[in-house]
Amino acid sequence: MPEVRLVGLGKRYGKVVAVNDVNLTVNDGEYVTILGPSGCGKTTLIRMIAGIIEPTKGKVFISGRDMTGVPIEDRDIGYVFQNIALFPHLTVRDNVSYGPRARDLPPEEQSAVCRRFLEMVRLLDKMSMFPSELCGGEQQKVSLARALSSGSKLLLLDEPLSALDSRVRVDLRYELRRLSKELGITTVHVTHDQEEAQSVSDRIVLMRAGALMETGTPEQLYTRPKNIFTANFIGETNLLEGWVREVQGVMSTIELRNGGMVRVAQADLEVGDAAVISVRPEFMFPAREGMKARVGDITYMGTYWRITASTEDEEEVCFDTPTLDGNPLTIGKELYLAVNPKAAVLYPRPEDGIEEAIKLE
Ligand SMILES: Nc1ncnc2c1ncn2[C@@H]1O[C@H](COP(=O)(O)OP(=O)(O)OP(=O)(O)O)[C@@H](O)[C@H]1O
Ligand SMILES: [Mg+2]
Incomplete structure (x- = not known):
């Protein structure tokens, strides 16, 4: 062969x-x-x-x-x-x-x-x-x-x-x-x-x-x-900017520009580093604390609801919820969003910014 x-x-x-x-x-x-x-x-x-x-x-x-x-x-x-x-x-x-x-x-x-x-x-x-x-x-x-x-x-x-x-x-x-x-x-x-x-x-x-x-x-x-x-081209993802605030064992805590604090199961950056996390819509979910956001749009996708929400700094994020019991959310609702630490990926923030990093050409 x-x-x-x-x-x-x-x-x-x-x-x-x-x-x-x-x-x-x-x-x-x-x-x-x-x-x-x-x-x-x-x-x-x-x-x-x-x-x-x-x-x-x-x-x-x-x-x-x-x-x-x-x-x-x-x-x-x-x-x-x-x-x-x-x-x-x-x-x-x-x-x-x-x-x-x-x-x-x-x-x-x-x-x-x-x-x-x-x-x-x-x-x-x-x-x-x-x-x-x-x-x-x-x-x-x-x-x-x-x-x-x-x-x-x-x-x-x-x-x-x-x-x-x-x-x-x-x-x-x-x-x-x-x-x-x-x-x-x-x-x-x-x-x-x-x-x-x-x-x-x-x-x-x-x-x-x-x-x-x-x-x-x-x-x-x-x-x-x-x-x-790659994260952006293959599948859908939320790219969120922030700074590493704590590194403990294999976990890092990131303070996002939008005010939220998220934990990521990765420890290859140092405290103070500017960072970007990539989190797929299926790994972000409403929780008691996390990123504050307001629901802007709800779309029925068959196997899930796609929710678009804006954070405190007007950034758009999207996440998915199961369709099993109907949609529990309404437009305008305020909530907190958490991230599955194992499913988020941490990157050093690119020098020329995210837009430049994901540009197709
Ligand atoms: N014969 C040619 N003369 C000049 N430029 C060319 C020639 N063939 C391709 N190019 C250029 O080379 C680049 C790559 O073209 P190519 O056809 O390999 O792209 P592609 O990835 O297959 O795109 P698509 O998904 O649209 O088919 C493009 O900028 C195109 O304009
Ligand atoms: Mg071609």
Whole structure:
């Protein structure tokens, strides 16, 4: 099975640095997503792995082999393009059979592979149609089936589910991961959708402005992000500024700018340090004491109520309460909010401020 190793990889377009000094190893059989805001360099990166774009700096190794100068057709990869690129003059059947035919499989096997993947994307009934006769979502599914049927053990997917409606997208996410594991495929999947990244990946690589920000399992990036940018980009969070007032054992007490005192199970800053804590809405709750706030908005989310409240210094915070017994809160109600110390993450306050730290570009 192929391993992909990127060493000091970079791409520049005139003054624009699309990808900057990326070092990354995707292991044999691993499912990695490249996640990041629009324009951060995801497509440029995956196209350099595919051999569609030549890097300006650094190298791509596939299974230990230096890929410099090796064209896409000799890299043995299945590729799904962001802007679906099917062969317009071939039917769905012939598009999907392209790989098996190129591998010289016996005709009955070509046909079996083609059917298998068309069945997976539920398009068996459209086999004889041409791409121009399909809607965008169907074209995307054909593109996926074609990449899978190539038989390659390295799959590169650039926003493979973006044209699909949300229900199909969720089904196919699951299928993609299952197939990739079942067939022992190494997958690099580009997306700007953090929920998609969280649900399919062994590991997420988060990018910002051409550079890798942070790499980790979906759980690590959600519960213990190393950067404020990550905390803010993956899932929702409250970022609250304050100062460390006490450090005792593994616990720190933070006096927030909004007047509240919260305890965090972390002790890597010193008394007096300016700090930021990140706390997810599901880990903040009404209590007898804590941060004083006034309820401003209540939204029914199905599995929880999302409450938006403003603190004494007019900062907006949000927290969730279960929907089981109806909503116990009303707009305008004053309350105190506490934070689960184990679920809050403490950071030194960034020199240029929070806004700069979470900026997408
Ligand atoms: N051929 C090109 N010439 C000049 N600039 C380019 C070219 N291709 C990409 N760029 C620039 O490089 C940066 C990264 O583009 P890229 O397509 O890799 O982003 P992306 O993360 O895939 O975005 P999206 O999520 O919107 O697809 C952008 O600023 C883009 O404008
Ligand atoms: Mg892109």
